[in-house]
Amino acid sequence: MSSRRARAGARAGARGSAGSSTTPDALPPNVRDALRRLSGEVKALFSSRLQPEHGGDGGSPLARLRTAELEAIWHHTSAVRDFLVSAKGLPWASSAVLDHASARQALLCLLAASLRLRRHELGGEGGRKQELRAKIAADIAVILSCALLLASAPTDHPGRSLRLPLLRSDALHAAGRQLAELVEPLEARAAEAAAGAVDTVDTVVLGSAAAVLAGQGSVGRPTVAEGHSTLAEPAAAYAGTLLSLVYMIIIAASDIDMVSGATEALEVRKELVAALEGSQVLEHAGRALMLLRLHVRGTRLARLLVQGTFEASRAHQGLWQLHRFYRKQADGQDASARVGSGLLAARLRAVASGCCAQYAALCLGLAVLCNADGCLAYGMPPALLAVLPTEAENNALDTITFSTLAARQLRAMLAMLRLRLGAAASPPGRRGALALAMRVGWLAVASARALATGADGGSGSTARGGNGGADLEAPRRVLQAPEVFPVAATALHGARRYLLLFTRPEADGAVAEAAGWWRLAAALAAHVLPHAGPAAELAAFGDLLAVSVWDPEVDAAVPVLPLPPDAPPVLAAAVDGGLLCCLELLMRRAGRAPDGPEAAVVRTLVSYRVGGSGFMNSFPKLLAYGKPRQAAALVATLRKLLRTAGPQTTPADTAPKPTVHQRFALACESILNAAVSWDCANLLQAKVPDQEEGGGLAPGGGPSPASQQLIRLLSCAACELLPELSQTLRASRRRSLNTLYTMVSWLPLLAVRCTSKPCNSAEAASSPTESGIAAAGDGGWRALLLEEVGAVPLLDGALHLARQWNELQQASTEDFVCRLVDACCFVAAVYAAPGPAPAHAAVGRSEAANNWAAAATMGALGESFRDAVTASTSVATAMPPLPWRPELLRDAEAHLRARGEQELASDAESLAAYLEAGGRGACAALRRRRLSEPGPLASALLPPAEARRLLPGRCANPTCANLDGDREADLALKACAGCGAVDYCCRPCQTAHWRAGHKELCGWMRGGGA
Ligand SMILES: [Zn+2]
Ligand SMILES: [Zn+2]
DSSP states (O other): OHHHHHHHHHHHHHHOSTTTSSSOOOSOHHHHHHHHHHHHHHHHIIIIITSOTTSSOOOOGGGGOOHHHHHHHHHHHHHHHHHHHHTTTOHHHHHHHHTSHHHHHHHHHHHHHHHTOOHHHHSSTTOHHHHHHHHHHHHHHHHHHHHTOOTTSOTTOGGGGGHHHHHHTTHHHHHHHHHHHHHGGGHHHHHHHHHHHHTSGGGGTSTTHHHHHTTOSSSOOOOOOOTTOOOOHHHHHHHHHHHHHHHHHHHHHHOSSSSTTSHHHHHHHHHHHHHHHHHOHHHHHHHHHHHHHHHSTTSTTHHHHHHHHHHHHHHHHHHHHHHHHHHHHHHSSOHHHHHHHHHHHHHHHHHHTOHHHHHHHHHHHHHHHHHHHSSOOTTOOHHHHHHSOOHHHHOTTOSSBOOHHHHHHHHHHHHHHHHOTTTTTSTTHHHHHHHHHHHHHHHHHHHHHHHHHHHTTTOOTTSOOOTTGGGGSOOSSBOOHHHHHHHHHHHHHHHHHTOGGGTOTTSTTHHHHHHHHHHHHHHIIIIIGGGOOSHHHHHHHHHHHHHHHOOTTSOTTSOSOSOOSSOOHHHHHHHHTTHHHHHHHHHHHHHHOTTSHHHHHHHHHHHOEETTEEHHHHHHHHHHHSOHHHHHHHHHHHHHHHHHHGGGGSOOTTOSSOOHHHHHHHHHHHHHHHHIIIIIHHHHHTOOOOOSSSSOBOTTSSBOHHHHHHHHHHHHHHHHHHHHHHHHHHHOSSOOHHHHHHHHHHHHHHHHHHSSOSSOHHHHHHOOOTHHHHSSOOTTHHIIIIIISOHHHHHHHHHHHHHHHHHHTOHHHHHHHHHHHHHHHHHHHHHHSOSOOOTTGGGOSOHHHHHHHHHHTTGGGHHHHHHHHHHHHTTOOOOOOOOOOHHHHHHHHHHHHHTTOHHHHHHHHHHHHHHHTTSOSOOHHHHHHHHOOOOHHHHHSOOHHHHGGGSOOOOSOTTOOOOOSSOGGGOOOEEOTTTSSSEESSHHHHHHHIIIIIHHHHHHHHTTTO
């Protein structure tokens, strides 16, 4: 108290006498007058005549005032209250009131006196005096509640300095005691109401209903019904306002957004935890709230409790935020602070876990759910359900949407469920909590869909998708647009905590349960994300998806292949729940709108990392264990995304913050690197990998189905992604070592298939003859390597860059140079070999290449078509010499020799000499590559023509970048009217392809190939 006085004095001193030196007083004259006289009277009445006469606790000074004195005080307090209420609690008004230092002190004195009033002094028989005391006490509670409305107040609002004195003066203790005493007579009636709950089936959700209401909660005790005693109206009104004040104090003290670094704020929060602990006020308030709701049913006091309900929800949410704040501190900071913050967080949870507080939050949330569902009572006593705030009283005009209050109640319920200690044991139990959170999440999804349907005239075209359809019956009421995303995200976060998958993944049903969670997540991404708010919310959603799929067991350094036959539970749940489709949707939308919410989520998701591991390490595994069609569609979508991005795609190694397009490229690389980390190393060392170890083998021997699927999709990814990445690398000024490394590592895999028969490695080893290369039906390997990927110009650029990087002397460069020289030798071996010579191999994509690529996409038609195309272009077998500069290879040679890579250095030397001779004569390095056997991965890759059959039917325009719709497979294709042999997704694509050369081919096709 002394510190409060000192501060009040200092304030008064600094300002001079009230109202004289500062700006003109904002207060109306009558209010200013009331405040002045109030402080005078309180000082006179409380300090002299009415000090405790008998030394000890003489009760409240208000109890001893005469009626006339009470009348006078009430006259003043009601004037101040009316003023604040009419000003709608705006900060300037309360600031003006509190700026009167003496008035401020008088208000605190009156609060202390009010809180000490006993029930019989506030109501019951006796009349006028009791009524006046209750009215004064209610006025004070309202005035101080207004003073604590700090959310939009400036940092120097005097209300802030009220918090410490309030917490330190045991106001919460006194308020808790008083609330308990006031509602005591209501218990008997409530017990009757609650009795209805005992027999319902759903009591598993709310088993404690009757006990809480009958006063058997943690603070209550079984009471003897006091006859027909009840609560008089002024006392009940006071209890309602006191409830609001209690919650307001908690809200104001737990607000972590306010000057969060200031020492005063830290002190306030600590005091709050201590006061909540000591006073058990959350329990008293929770029970009082429920009992009062039952009591005031149908009376004019009902509206009063709406405010208290609102504040209760805000306070419960505030506690959760404060808890999270302490948890974050506990995870960061130095050791000493960590312990302190962790302890505070734990104490806060204990306080919030009390059964009455939990029950109140649960009831308020359930009331909203029941209102939306229309029927399910979730085990709530019907009598209680009937009096819980429903939209009839809050929002009578609008029969469709919920009010903001409803959304708050839902989020507060989830917050309190998350704070609850021993959640699995006490009602509603782990399953109940999970079901509630999921239900709230689906309500938000249904709301978003209803809003979308309303907005686009009911077409509802985006509201498709068979996920969780049963959960998506249109609710009777929906959330407002701004509430949809926060509610959904809170639910998703909350539900995740209760999944068995993260505690006992081996338990029965753990994967199925988590798959349900993923269905909600996918629906949220599809429908709710467009309603998302600030970037922080989106990033949190991205993190949630990432952390939920990220398999901590798998270290980044471990090669992806070979894969065990069964997916790890975390991945199994994600693919069952539709994560692949969800990713495709997010990426397509992000590609269409790089500034949209989906792009923000993709950015977080792709860059999510903990230590050396991250979401992207799981990406190839998702493809391996997912549905093949969905995985292939995702690859096809990624190709288009690379196309739309243009030359800026390649992530520069040093870029501070990659754009969303660069993240697409990263995603592509993470898929392609699944091969790099495994097979290329073996190819370099010409060593057969040791497949015995690890569970990668299927029971019958050979790679597991998952490994096989990944290899098939890697074949797809090679056809789809390598050409685009190469294109962007060649077009881009900035070059990324990582991207080049991926590319250069892949080239030998493709090249070795050009020089060997497309059969298993054992057979290939027996007769890898050079004549075999020219054999028809190489499956399109050569076209992929030399034309689509443009390996020759790509390596040309890489050789130039290698020289610059050599000067940087980085360890990673060394490995890169090894792979680069190896790739050069491999590609040169293919290039020099006789074969269907492409017309413009050195130039990269050409018209012929386009036609050829298009032909390759045509599946069965491809073979004959390609032969026809090559027949027309293979006249010129004399290849232009390789454009690589020999001195660059000599540079590489010197570099490799200096580092002891003698064999590769000799290869580089041999290749340089070959180039200097104009590409004529024998070359040991090339010959060796030509005769080398494909490694296990290279020999398992599907030939391009076959791999492309996995892809969704696609547009024949090779530059098609149509990202419409949420899935590649959804694009409706139309056949060319001329030949009927190729399909297009849209007219512009058809026009582009026609001009690019289909004009000639179409006629040829129509003519039957004559
Ligand atoms: Zn197209
Ligand atoms: Zn045609």
